[in-house]
Every structure is written in C-alpha cells, then in structure tokens.
Amino acid sequence: MKNLIFSLPFFLTLFFGTHVNAQKISDGQTIEINGMSVTFNILNKESVEAGGKPYDRYKVSATVKNASDKGYNIRLSSYPQIVSNIGLVELNCINATGAKLTSKKIELKMKAQMINVSYSAYDKSGKFTTNMIPITGSYYFDPGDTISDNAIFIVPQGEKPDVSVRNLR
Structure with a gap:
C-alpha cells in the first residue's frame, strides 16, 4: 500500500505530462x-x-512543415549509433481500434542524411578493393522542410477519427 501511495504522483505526472x-x-x-x-x-x-x-x-495523411527559422539536427558521433529521439510530432487516434494490423498513431520523424563512405578490404579472391557504403550521418529538419506520412485508422462505425497531436521536441 505504501508503494502505491508513493507511486501515484509518478503515474499522474507521467499521464498528465504526456x-x-x-x-x-x-x-x-x-x-x-x-x-x-x-x-x-x-x-x-x-x-x-x-x-x-x-x-x-479511414486512410489518413499527416504533414509537418518547419515554418520557423530554427532547424533541428541530431549529429551521430559513431556508427552504428542507436537513435530513438528523431520524432517531431505524434498524431494519436484516440478511438482507433488497431484491428487488422492498422495504426493507432502516426509519428512524423526527422529526415536521415545519408553519407557515402568508402572502405578498402580484400575480397574473396584476395584482391584489394575499395567499395562505397551509405550510412546515416545525421538526422535533420531544416526551415521550410516538409515531412508527410499516411496511415490506416479503423474506428467504430459511425465515428470519425478522434485525433490529437503533440510535440515530441
């Protein structure tokens, strides 16, 4: 019981904060x-x-446009680096059921900047070769950029999608 009382403020903060x-x-x-x-x-x-x-x-579409003069950028310091905070905004369909493997939300994420990296190695025949491989160097969302995505929401018959949007930055 004591743990429940101390956990209540945490859960309320988590729920209302999001x-x-x-x-x-x-x-x-x-x-x-x-x-x-x-x-x-x-x-x-x-x-x-x-x-x-x-x-x-419902087939739906969501678009985010950077209408400010502020850019967003996440530079990667090493490869491979796991990055999970590239989302910009999230649209959540509150009354979506998720039936038939459909979505309940759309998360619009920053664009990936791909860099071609050359590397040298010996191939199977023992010959020294140089090859190119594309890697993700950063994630960005520049002023004026637009990002779009589509999703399928299934809602109870007679209802329209009840959608809320929140900032992830």
Whole structure:
C-alpha cells in the first residue's frame, strides 16, 4: 500500500505530462506547434467488418512543415549509433481500434542524411578493393522542410477519427 501511495504522483505526472501538451486536430485542419505547422487530412473512408463487427476504415495523411527559422539536427558521433529521439510530432487516434494490423498513431520523424563512405578490404579472391557504403550521418529538419506520412485508422462505425497531436521536441 505504501508503494502505491508513493507511486501515484509518478503515474499522474507521467499521464498528465504526456497528454496535457496534446491538442485536438480535425480533418483538413492545420495547427501551429513550436514553429511547426501540422496538418491532418482524411483521404478516404470505407466500411469494413472485423470480428463480426462493423467499423469504418479511414486512410489518413499527416504533414509537418518547419515554418520557423530554427532547424533541428541530431549529429551521430559513431556508427552504428542507436537513435530513438528523431520524432517531431505524434498524431494519436484516440478511438482507433488497431484491428487488422492498422495504426493507432502516426509519428512524423526527422529526415536521415545519408553519407557515402568508402572502405578498402580484400575480397574473396584476395584482391584489394575499395567499395562505397551509405550510412546515416545525421538526422535533420531544416526551415521550410516538409515531412508527410499516411496511415490506416479503423474506428467504430459511425465515428470519425478522434485525433490529437503533440510535440515530441
């Protein structure tokens, strides 16, 4: 019981800290978040059945544009380096079911900058050769850049996607 009482503030902070910054967004709407313009669009709708129940299936699109003069950049210091914080904004469909392997959210991430690196090695025949391999050198989102992604949301029949957007930067 003592652990539950001490854990409650942590869970409340975690819940409200991640959802307080979220804003509702509807079809065709653009929201400004920290110098980024986020647009959400419904591309098409169809009725489907999953598990004997009727649902509405929406193909949706999300776009983020860097409308500020501030660029975002993550430089990698070594290769391979695992980077998990390249997300810019996340659109979460609150009433999506995730049925039939569909999405519940769209995360728009920074662009990868690919660098061609040459390396020399001996091939199978013993000949010394030089080859090129592309590697990720950094992730970026420059002023004026636009990033888009599509997803499929399945929601209960008669409902539209209830989408919120939050900043990940």
